[in-house]
Amino acid sequence: MINKESPHKITVHDVAKKAGVSTATVSRVINNSDTVNNDLRIRVQTAINELGYRPNRAAYHLRSGKVKRVGVLFADIRNPFFTSVLAGIENYLHQADYALILGNSDENQKIERMQLQAFLDEGVAGIILSSVVNSSEQYQQVIEAGIPILAIDRVPDNLKVDSISINNIKAAKEATEHLINLGHKDIGFIGGPERISTAKLRKLGYLEALEKIPNSKPTIELGDFAQAGGYQATINLLSAHKDISALLVANNLMTLGALEAIHEKKILIPDQIALVGFDDMPWATSLQPPLTVVSQPTYDMGKIAARLLLDRIHNPDSPIQQVTLETHLVVRESCGGLNRDPFQ
Amino acid sequence: MINKESPHKITVHDVAKKAGVSTATVSRVINNSDTVNNDLRIRVQTAINELGYRPNRAAYHLRSGKVKRVGVLFADIRNPFFTSVLAGIENYLHQADYALILGNSDENQKIERMQLQAFLDEGVAGIILSSVVNSSEQYQQVIEAGIPILAIDRVPDNLKVDSISINNIKAAKEATEHLINLGHKDIGFIGGPERISTAKLRKLGYLEALEKIPNSKPTIELGDFAQAGGYQATINLLSAHKDISALLVANNLMTLGALEAIHEKKILIPDQIALVGFDDMPWATSLQPPLTVVSQPTYDMGKIAARLLLDRIHNPDSPIQQVTLETHLVVRESCGGLNRDPFQ
DNA sequence: AAAAAAGAAGTAATCGTTTACACTGACTTG
DNA sequence: CAAGTCAGTGTAAACGATTACTTCTTTTTT
Structure with a gap:
C-alpha cells in the first residue's frame, strides 16, 4: 500500500x-x-x-507577477506545417525553461477569441499566434492586458506587433518563374482563402510572375487550405481549363488534394502536368515522382518565433520587429525539368 | 499613446x-x-x-491546491500520428476548460525526465504520456507526487496506470493476413525499436499471422520509427531478400522511407510488391496507387485519453482502466487485390 | 415558548513566495 | 572620530484567491 x-x-x-x-x-x-x-x-x-x-510556481507567479509560460495558438494544429513550427517553438521554450500552453483555433474566429481569453486567465507572458482573421479588434483585449503577441506565418496587416513570416510573394513568384523557365505558358494556381494573409500574398506572387509572359491569362481556383478543398479546386480547374500544363498549389494539404484529383483524372506527372507544391513535407520525397516544392524553414521559424517573443517579454519597449525569412525552391522531378530545354 | x-x-x-x-x-x-x-x-x-x-488562477491554485491544467508529453510531436492524437486531446481539454501544456521528449529518456519535472514544477493536475522507455522508475517521482499519468499509445508494461492504446497485435496480424489472403507467401516486415511497446506488439502480430502458413520464414528488418530509418531498413530488406512480394511497415514515417526505397529500386507497387502501412495519414490517398493501411482512430484516441485522465483526476480512487481500441484495415490499391485471386 | 439545530453571511487566517523596509556592523570620509 | 555610506541580513506585509471559524438570524423540536 x-x-x-x-x-x-x-x-x-x-x-x-x-x-x-x-x-x-x-x-x-x-x-x-x-x-x-x-x-x-x-x-x-x-x-x-x-x-x-x-x-512553488503559483506562489512565485502570484507574488512577483512574473510567469514563465507562453501560449501558442494555431489555426490548425493538424497541418504538418504548423506541427513543424510547433516543434521548433517547443524546443526553444523548453530550453529557456518556459512552459508551452497550446491552443487550436481550428480556423474559427470565435474559438480563437475564447482561446485567447483562456490564455489571459491562465496567465501567460506572451502569445505566439497564427491568426484566423485579419482584423485587429480581435486582439484588442490581449494588447490592452499588456501581453505581447508574436504573429507567425500569417500577419494581420493593421496590427502593430512583432512578426515572423516568409517572403510569400517572392516564394510564389519564384516557383511560378521556375515553371515559366521550363517552357510552360498555361500555369494554374490553387490558392487559399483571401482572409489569410499568406494566401493573398502567394496569389500576388503568382500573378507578378505571370505578368512577364505576354498574353498570359491567370488561371486561379481558390480552396480552403485543406485537403478536400484542394481536391475540389483542382478538379474544377482542370475540368474548366484543359490546356493547363503546370500547376502551383499554395499549401501542403491542398497539394495532397491536388494529387488525388490529378490521379483520378489519370493525368501524368510530369509528362502531362508539372506540379509544384508549398512546404517541403516528409512525404514530398516519397511520391512518384518526388515533388518539387517551395521549402519553408518551418522548424527554424518556430525557434526564431520563440526567441523573438522572449526578447519582447524581457524588453517590452524595444522597437517592433518584422522578420521575413527566405524560402527556397527544392527542385525534384515533378516538373520534369531535366528533359525540357529551359532556354527555348 | x-x-x-x-x-x-x-x-x-x-x-x-x-x-x-x-x-x-x-x-x-x-x-x-x-x-x-x-x-x-x-x-x-x-x-x-x-x-x-x-x-486570478495563480491565487486560486495556490490557495485551493486545485489546477485546471494537464501536461501532454509525446515522444515525437512531429510524427503526424501524435499530431492527430494531440488535436483530439486539445479539443476535449479546451471544452473542459483545462489548459494543455505541451512537451516533446524527442525519444530521449533524459529529456523526458526533465519535461516531467517541469510539469511537476508548473503544477499539472495530470499527465498524458507516450513514454520513451519501458521502465517504471522513470515515472516514480511523478507517481509519488500523486499526479495521475495516462499512458497513450505506448504502455510500459510494469506501470500500473490508466492507458489507452490500440490492439497492436491484432492490427498487425490482420494486415498480414490480408496479404496472405491475397496469395503472398514472402512477406517482409519493417518494424520499430523493441523498447517501444507498439513496435514489439506489431512484430508479434506479424509473426502470429505468419505461423499459419506452412514453411513460412519471417523476414524482419527493424528501423527507428523515423523516415530515414524506414528507408534504410527497406533497402536492407529488399537487397537481402529478392523474393519478397509484400511488405508491411509498422509506422507511418517508416512507410514514407519504404516508399522512397521502393521507388529508388524501381519496384512497382502493387505489381511487383504489395505494400501495407500503419496509420491512415492524409497523404495515403494521394499516393499512386493509394495506400492500403491499418487505420488507427487517432483523433478519438486523443479525446478518450483526455476524458479518462480528467475522470481519474476527479476520481483518484476508481479502479485503473486499460482501454484498447480496435483498428481497421483500409483497403486501397497498393496491394493490387482486385486483380489477384484470393483463393489461389 | 425555550432550547437546539440549521442556514446564511462575514471575519480573518492561510496558501508559498517575493520584496519594501528596518536594522546591524563595517567601512569611508572630511 | 563623528557622521554618512553601504553591503548583508532579517521581519513582516503583500499578491488574490479559498475556507475554517465565528456570528447572527431563522426555523425546528419538544
Missing part, C-alpha cells in the same frame, strides 16, 4: 530553517538577486539540494 | 465592494459551493459582469 499522506511539501521555510537563515535570504539565493554572502549562499544551496526543494 | 498604467486589476475585493457583500460570498458565488441567497447571488453576478472580473 502506498502511503497516501502527502510527505509534507517542502517550502522556502524548511530550507531557511535548515540553512539557518531567513526566507528572504533563501529567496535571494534562488533568484540570485542582490548580493548574498558566499558562505550563506552555499549553505542555502546545499540545503536546497538535500531537501530536494523546488519553488 | 497607449496609457501604460495598468488599469488596476479587478480583484474579488472590488466585486465584493460593488455588490455590497464580503469576499467570501463572492467566492461562494463563483464556485457555487454552499448556498447563497438568491438576491445576493444575482447582485454578485451582475457586479462580476459589469466589472468584467476574471479570477
